[in-house]
Amino acid sequence: MQLFALRENERISARQALKQYDYRCLECLNPVRVRSGPHRQPHFFHTTSHPLCTQQGKTLFHLQTQERILQTLPQGDVELEVPFPNIGRIADAVWESKQLIFEVQCSSISEQEARKRIHDYETLGYRVIWILHEKRFNRRQLSAAEQFLVNRECYFSSIDIEGGGMIYDQFAIVRNNKRLFRGPRLEISLAHPFSLCQLPLNDQFPKELLQRASMRHIGFRGDLFDRLHATEPQDWFAMKRLEQHFNEKQGSCQSIKSGLSWIKHVYLSLLHAFLEKHSA
Ligand SMILES: [Zn+2]
Known part of the structure; x- marks a missing residue:
């Protein structure tokens, strides 16, 4: 549809x-x-x-996420379902003045197709922002495509068939294609992009975010980069300790299980308090 x-x-x-x-x-x-x-x-x-x-395969979750993008971005500057005959594609949403394409993904996709889509739009001067729907993505197990996309310009959608829900970013610890930890959903504003080059990143940032930053060029108001930028290094403590914990325990299922219970009581509350304190 x-x-x-x-x-x-x-x-x-x-x-x-x-x-x-x-x-x-x-x-x-x-x-x-x-x-x-x-x-x-x-x-x-x-x-x-x-x-x-591929148009026939789209679901109401997909269409409602597209509608949300349209409602969020400046009226008159955004179009949905725009054909690009030169590359044989139809973009879910195009923000022309910013040269941004929003691709909503509710069904599985191969890593090869994800790479090709990014490349095809890049040849026309557009950058792709991926919005992966919870129906298929942001689960415990990551597919090869999701593993590839999460470190690029990529967010999640929880938008349901009646239009409720949000487009959000999330802090997560991923090891061996598995999400071992997920922070709270952080709603973002697609209407306010910014260049990550403007952010003074340093090695005190959590490693998960430094890895993302090395492959992303654009952030949006309310995402993890935006929120961390506005905070003091000591506020990153909870995320860095979480990373250290999973690095130390990596490879041992038993340790991870006991670690998760320990985190639940200590770091989870710290992390949530931090992220909510800086909610947009
Ligand atoms: Zn058709």
Whole structure:
């Protein structure tokens, strides 16, 4: 399902479309129709199955996250479902004046496809910001693609089919493709990007964040970089101690289990207090 389709050769929004009228999918050009309901966001659906069409595979979680991006960013400067014929792609959301593409991902993806998507948009001068949905991502086990993406421009969505929830950043400890610890969700504002080059990073920062910083160029208001930037080094204590703890215990399941219980009582409260103190 999708939010835009073609009427003859013009893009039309599902909000403007008429029921019982055939439109065409932006990607596969097959017939689509519009549907909506009191609790359902208007959207187009394919009248027959076309498994290779990525637009058909999108869910209401995906569409609601796209809508949130549209609502959050400056009106008139952002478009959803924009075709880029040169690279054969349709971007979920484009913030033209900032040259940013937002890609919402609710289904599994290969690392190769994630890399290729980033590369394809880069050749056109755009940077990709990934929004991974909790339905599939931010679980204990990371796929190769998620492991690749989390250190790049990447956040998570908890937005449900009625539009509730948030787009957020999160402090996490990942070892051997497993999330051993997750901090609280930290809501971010996509309308306020900033360059990470402006941040005076030093080796006192938690290593998890230094690793991310080495591969990211852009942050957003409310993310971990933004919040840490505004704090004193002693406030990073809880995160650094967590990292040290997992490094020391790495490789021993029993130790990790007992470590988690210990963290629950000591560092978790410290970390939450710190992150909430600096909530946007
Ligand atoms: Zn299609």
